[in-house]
Amino acid sequence: MPETAAATPSTTVEGDGPADAASPAGAPAVRRLDPRESRAHVTLLGTAGGKVAALITLVAALGVLASGQERLLSVLNFGLIAAVAAIGLNLAMGTTGIMSLGHAVFVGFGAFTAAVLGDHGVPFLLAAVAAMVVALLASLTIGPLALRLSGLYLAVGTIGIAYVGEHLFVNLRSLTGGGAGRIVEAPSLFGIEMSQSSVLAGRLVTSDMKWFALLLVVVTLVGVCVASLLRLRWGRALVAIRDNENSAAAAGIAVTRARVTAFALSAALGGLSGALLAGYLRFLNPESFGLEQSIQFLAMVVIGGLGSVSGAVVGAVLITALPTILTEVSLRLGLVEAASGTSSSFNTGTLALVAYGLVIVMVMALAPRGIAGGLGRLAPLLRGRGPRAPRTSA
Amino acid sequence: MTSSATAASTSAVDADERPADVVLEAASVTLRYGSVTALKDVSFTVRSGEVVALVGPNGAGKTSLFNCVSGFSRPSEGTLTFAGLDLGTARRHAIAQAGVGRTFQNLSLFPGATVMENALVGRHPLMRSSIAGNLLRWRRSRAEDVAHREAVADVLDLLGLFDLRNTEVGGLPYGTRKRVELARALASEPRLLLMDEPVAGMNPTETAELTETIGRVRAQRDLAILVVEHDMAMVMEVADWITVLDFGQVIAQGRPAAIRDSEAVREAYLGNSVSLDAEHTPDHLSPLSEEI
Amino acid sequence: MRDLVQLVVSGGALGAVYALVAVGFVLIYKSTGQLNFAQGDVMAMGAFLVYWFGPGRFELPFGLAVALAILGAAVFMVFIQWALVRHLAAHSHEAVLIGTLGLGILIRAVLTAAFGTDKLGIGDPWGDSTLSVAGVTITTSSILAILVTGMVIGAMAIWFRRSRTGVSITAMSQDPVAASALGVNTRLMTAVVWATAGALAVLAGVFLAGYPRSIDPHMGLIALAAFPGAVLGGFDSLNGAVVGAVSIGIIQTVIAGYEGPWSGVVGHNFHVIVPWLVLVVVLLVRPQGLFGTKRVIRA
Numbered sequence: 001m002p003e004t005a006a007a008t009p010s011t012t013v014e015g016d017g018p019a020d021a022a023s024p025a026g027a028p029a030v031r032r033l034d035p036r037e038s039r040a041h042v043t044l045l046g047t048a049g050g051k052v053a054a055l056i057t058l059v060a061a062l063g064v065l066a067s068g069q070e071r072l073l074s075v076l077n078f079g080l081i082a083a084v085a086a087i088g089l090n091l092a093m094g095t096t097g098i099m100s101l102g103h104a105v106f107v108g109f110g111a112f113t114a115a116v117l118g119d120h121g122v123p124f125l126l127a128a129v130a131a132m133v134v135a136l137l138a139s140l141t142i143g144p145l146a147l148r149l150s151g152l153y154l155a156v157g158t159i160g161i162a163y164v165g166e167h168l169f170v171n172l173r174s175l176t177g178g179g180a181g182r183i184v185e186a187p188s189l190f191g192i193e194m195s196q197s198s199v200l201a202g203r204l205v206t207s208d209m210k211w212f213a214l215l216l217v218v219v220t221l222v223g224v225c226v227a228s229l230l231r232l233r234w235g236r237a238l239v240a241i242r243d244n245e246n247s248a249a250a251a252g253i254a255v256t257r258a259r260v261t262a263f264a265l266s267a268a269l270g271g272l273s274g275a276l277l278a279g280y281l282r283f284l285n286p287e288s289f290g291l292e293q294s295i296q297f298l299a300m301v302v303i304g305g306l307g308s309v310s311g312a313v314v315g316a317v318l319i320t321a322l323p324t325i326l327t328e329v330s331l332r333l334g335l336v337e338a339a340s341g342t343s344s345s346f347n348t349g350t351l352a353l354v355a356y357g358l359v360i361v362m363v364m365a366l367a368p369r370g371i372a373g374g375l376g377r378l379a380p381l382l383r384g385r386g387p388r389a390p391r392t393s394a
Numbered sequence: 395m396t397s398s399a400t401a402a403s404t405s406a407v408d409a410d411e412r413p414a415d416v417v418l419e420a421a422s423v424t425l426r427y428g429s430v431t432a433l434k435d436v437s438f439t440v441r442s443g444e445v446v447a448l449v450g451p452n453g454a455g456k457t458s459l460f461n462c463v464s465g466f467s468r469p470s471e472g473t474l475t476f477a478g479l480d481l482g483t484a485r486r487h488a489i490a491q492a493g494v495g496r497t498f499q500n501l502s503l504f505p506g507a508t509v510m511e512n513a514l515v516g517r518h519p520l521m522r523s524s525i526a527g528n529l530l531r532w533r534r535s536r537a538e539d540v541a542h543r544e545a546v547a548d549v550l551d552l553l554g555l556f557d558l559r560n561t562e563v564g565g566l567p568y569g570t571r572k573r574v575e576l577a578r579a580l581a582s583e584p585r586l587l588l589m590d591e592p593v594a595g596m597n598p599t600e601t602a603e604l605t606e607t608i609g610r611v612r613a614q615r616d617l618a619i620l621v622v623e624h625d626m627a628m629v630m631e632v633a634d635w636i637t638v639l640d641f642g643q644v645i646a647q648g649r650p651a652a653i654r655d656s657e658a659v660r661e662a663y664l665g666n667s668v669s670l671d672a673e674h675t676p677d678h679l680s681p682l683s684e685e686i
Numbered sequence: 687m688r689d690l691v692q693l694v695v696s697g698g699a700l701g702a703v704y705a706l707v708a709v710g711f712v713l714i715y716k717s718t719g720q721l722n723f724a725q726g727d728v729m730a731m732g733a734f735l736v737y738w739f740g741p742g743r744f745e746l747p748f749g750l751a752v753a754l755a756i757l758g759a760a761v762f763m764v765f766i767q768w769a770l771v772r773h774l775a776a777h778s779h780e781a782v783l784i785g786t787l788g789l790g791i792l793i794r795a796v797l798t799a800a801f802g803t804d805k806l807g808i809g810d811p812w813g814d815s816t817l818s819v820a821g822v823t824i825t826t827s828s829i830l831a832i833l834v835t836g837m838v839i840g841a842m843a844i845w846f847r848r849s850r851t852g853v854s855i856t857a858m859s860q861d862p863v864a865a866s867a868l869g870v871n872t873r874l875m876t877a878v879v880w881a882t883a884g885a886l887a888v889l890a891g892v893f894l895a896g897y898p899r900s901i902d903p904h905m906g907l908i909a910l911a912a913f914p915g916a917v918l919g920g921f922d923s924l925n926g927a928v929v930g931a932v933s934i935g936i937i938q939t940v941i942a943g944y945e946g947p948w949s950g951v952v953g954h955n956f957h958v959i960v961p962w963l964v965l966v967v968v969l970l971v972r973p974q975g976l977f978g979t980k981r982v983i984r985a
Binding site for chain 1: 464465466485486487490491495496498502503504505506507511514515516517518519521523524525528529530531535536538539540543544547551556578579582
């Protein structure tokens with residue numbers, strides 16, 4: 001499809017006053033769409049707000065990297081790893097409307113695949129790709145069947161995936177180490193030893209710094225790809241399936257096939273996240289890829305805003321950082337000591353659980369569109385009248 | 395010119411004057427749900443460029459027939475063909491891909507999206523980019539999007555929606571949303587457009603607007619339209635050919651004038667052959683007694 | 687053989703617990719179309735309330751503790767329906783699902799924070815006593831679970847058919863608008879339904895905490911197995927929910943009894959995933975379950 005240059009006078013009729021579309025009939029002037037407007041919808045970071053946000057994020061990230069602050073980098077690294085999975089879950093749940101409570105299982109498939117391949121000396125990059133493929137294939141075993149079910153049944157079915165998956169991981173001892181877990185070989189990427197510090201141009205570059213840089217690149221790439229998808233033909237098709245299946249089918253979209261594909265893509269991203277986790281943490285416990293973790297991913301996507309890629313990233317970082325944040329806050333405020341009356345279980349781990357149960361409930365009750373939705377509602381107010389930015393944000 | 399009271403009858407003279415190109419053909423279509431027979435031995439055709447109206451009292455089987463044509467139901471007997479495609483076995487999306495566009499009686503828009511985005515979904519069958527292409531931002535995917543937005547903008551313009559293209563559909567008035575629904579169906583450049591009660595729930599102003607819009611669409615696009623409707627005034631104005639259903643069977647077919655004068659049709663609607671005058675006729679039937 | 691009978695009875699008791707949770711869940715779903723994914727955690731909360739009114743804090747007699755817990759749970763359920771679920775339902779089904787899931791997490795976390803993870807006894811008077819029936823040793827707790835559940839559900843069945851409230855609720859579940867037009871106070875009925883589900887959850891909690899188990903904040907997760915039970919029975923059938931849940935309980939317990947030698951093949955604790963495997967089979971073969979109607983199940 002060649003891009004049509006605007007040979008005819010292009011009139012952008014935005015903000016032309018109240019919609020006069022009701023009048024009309026037989027309005028002789030034929031309106032033509034300015035290609036610039038179309039391109040703006042297709043481009044990422046199309047809005048001024050988007051550009052500013054991206055710039056701020058970039059500067060902040062570079063700052064963090066340069067600081068070399070271990071604790072901060074570590075938390076952010078875990079957050080970014082989770083973000084990859086969250087973007088995937090968001091694609092299935094937020095965009096396509098597939099309620100998946102078994103996402104962590106695909107992360108597990110990816111993690112153990114990478115670990116096992118690492119045992120055999122497979123380079124990390126290759127292992128990561130293989131991890132994505134395995135997770136994708138795993139989703140295809142159950143996907144086509146499960147995805148014909150609607151809402152509630154699908155949700156309950158995915159709980160089943162979570163349980164069966166965890167059972168599988170715990171019992172495949174030779175691969176996963178069973179209840180005790182397993183360690184993962186140190187990964188090397190393009191010759192760089194990711195688990196060790198190196199010296200670069202006279203400065204010390206720690207393992208966490210290397211991972212941070214890598215993860216920033218990975219999350220950006222993944223985010224850009226998925227955000228692009230959302231602005232183009234297939235992204236619209238998936239949203240259509242979520243919002244009104246009959247309409248989508250009547251508009252020529254093969255519903256089940258598209259849902260299976262979205263689910264598979266989401267699983268692949270989960271697998272990538274798993275591989276990254278394996279390489280970074282270098283220890284995997286098969287019990288950490290079941291229902292609890294799946295719900296954690298759900299919390300990330302919900303807070304960020306269903307359907308928003310950047311929201312998923314923000315949500316992932318927030319939820320991952322939550323226990324740490326709570327520890328810091330409660331230590332400063334001396335809360336934990338004061339409240340540990342009945343038992344030793346009132347610790348920050350429990351507090352974190354309370355917090356994100358509360359967060360999920362509050363977000364769904366007050367702002368179902370999450371952070372991204374809230375910002376989305378703010379934006380037109382800030383920008384004044386004019387054409388709205390595309391609904392799906394970067 | 396009267397038509398016979400029972401079987402699907404067409405005046406020989408009228409039939410000859412219809413366009414030759416058959417777009418949709420229903421041959422002895424029967425649809426049963428368990429013990430209920432929704433359609434019985436229904437036969438009719440839709441020719442290219444025509445507007446065919448499907449009318450009849452409530453429960454006559456109009457929406458059932460529509461569902462069969464768009465693949466949402468499967469006929470128990472008989473055949474339904476669209477441009478050589480057997481609609482009885484084709485998947486819904488394949489039917490849409492083949493060139494059948496459909497609007498729904500209870501609007502089926504995508505609430506959080508803008509008018510343009512809603513209409514763009516309808517463009518899906520004409521676009522070619524793959525999921526991989528979309529993910530990897532290939533030039534072709536992006537360029538395709540831009541080009542098709544322009545085409546859809548034309549459709550929006552035709553329906554008077556251009557100025558509203560970036561507005562979320564959620565807050566728009568009912569009549570406007572119906573037009574967005576129509577835009578989505580038209581965006582796929584269908585050869586056959588199915589409209590399910592397009593003016594249901596509209597006030598006279600909105601009805602007049604939509605009727606006029608349909609006229610414009612018909613004038614400017616090369617397609618056939620099959621419309622289910624209760625509003626006889628509207629039907630009389632836009633239809634080239636009318637098929638009347640009652641209890642799942644075709645009881646009359648013909649040009650609007652013929653149908654207007656038909657005994658069988660009056661019986662079906664009113665249950666007796668009392669003459670239709672303004673006093674006794676419900677609003678939407680009154681045009682039958684008007685001089686046109 | 688003796689072992690099998692013991693297992694079946696234990697399974698029946700577990701199934702009774704599942705049935706109470708499933709009936710609560712299906713009752714809410716059928717009458718109001720809302721999905722309470724926190725049902726299992728409300729059960730745990732119920733059990734903790736009994737403990738709190740009993741040996742934990744107030745040391746009231748067991749029966750009184752249970753009664754107060756039922757009252758507390760009923761009030762709680764009505765409250766969350768009014769304050770939270772109602773608003774979620776106005777938004778979308780997904781919102782209700784996610785919101786109640788979050789609520790479940792919250793309840794679980796608060797229980798953990800408040801009561802810790804020590805093994806606590808619920809204060810029931812029958813403790814670890816057993817009966818000997820035809821040479822087979824069965825725990826009193828199991829017998830009571832089965833009997834009480836049977837009576838409660840039987841009473842509910844009669845209540846639905848005979849009482850004005852029950853009939854109103856049935857009407858509401860079939861057609862809320864029509865029911866409303868006929869004078870059914872849907873808001874009151876909704877409250878009644880949620881309160882009932884709360885009461886059932888407390889009973890479930892009491893019996894689940896019976897010997898050889900104890901109360902723990904993660905009890906709610908055990909009750910998740912009630913969902914496959916409801917699906918097996920047919921999601922819009924209360925009878926189905928009971929049959930399905932009890933079946934799952936029995937199948938699961940029997941398999942747990944015999945799975946030892948097979949753990950090399952199917953893995954340890956295979957019985958934990960049995961309900962979910964049953965779910966998969968049901969959804970593949972007969973998604974409407976045993977007694978459900980073929981509504982919108984397949985996309």
